[in-house]
Amino acid sequence: MKNSIAIDFDEFVNTFNEKGKETAIILAREKYNLSFQQLKRRMFNSTDYCFDRSLRLYKHRDNNNMDNAEFMSIDELENKKTTIKGVEPLPGPNLNLSFDDLVKDLIKDRLLILNKYVTIDNESKQLIINTKKLKYDGFGLNII
Structure with a gap:
């Protein structure tokens, strides 16, 4: 063997x-x-x-x-702020935004998606839905 x-x-x-x-x-x-x-x-x-x-x-x-490595306590981790030179934070919403601002941003994103399929005509007071585009993108339409 x-x-x-x-x-x-x-x-x-x-x-x-x-x-x-x-x-x-x-x-x-x-x-x-x-x-x-x-x-x-x-x-x-x-x-x-x-x-x-x-x-x-x-x-x-x-x-x-590995055996002799000193580990930081939770308090040290929370208090220590490390910065890396030459690295900028990722673009996007600020970390200090409130929860309400975050929800508003999420709603705006959803409305932008809906805007591809739905338009509102105020003069004729009609809601126009592009059902072909909806079905092509995999969505269904339920009329109540």
């Missing part, structure tokens, strides 16, 4: 880091009768090695940084 093969992952990592990928491919094929991808997958599943893309080398994961 291929899963029962004892693999020396340290040797594989040292070969890859010092001699290159081609030599590691040959090692995987000749010594373990596995492809490079198979051996790499087993290494990720059973060891703490990871690939550092910036260095293009395998190394042990930094679990110490």
Whole structure:
């Protein structure tokens, strides 16, 4: 069974880091009768090695940084305001708008959508609805 093969992952990592990928491919094929991808997958599943893309080398994961990390309390998070240089807030409604202003903006958006289908003629006192456009856009019309 291929899963029962004892693999020396340290040797594989040292070969890859010092001699290159081609030599590691040959090692995987000749010594373990596995492809490079198979051996790499087993290494990720059973060891703490990871690939550092910036260095293009395998190394042990930094679990110490995660264990020693200091977390901020909720009060510190609420009181601390972080700003990123060069980043402007997204355009849109101001964060200090009241709820009523937000509701008004939502109603305006709905009226703009309705304006595509419905027009009011004040002279003849008629409501004109474009049913073809309504049906084409997937809406239905109920007349009460």
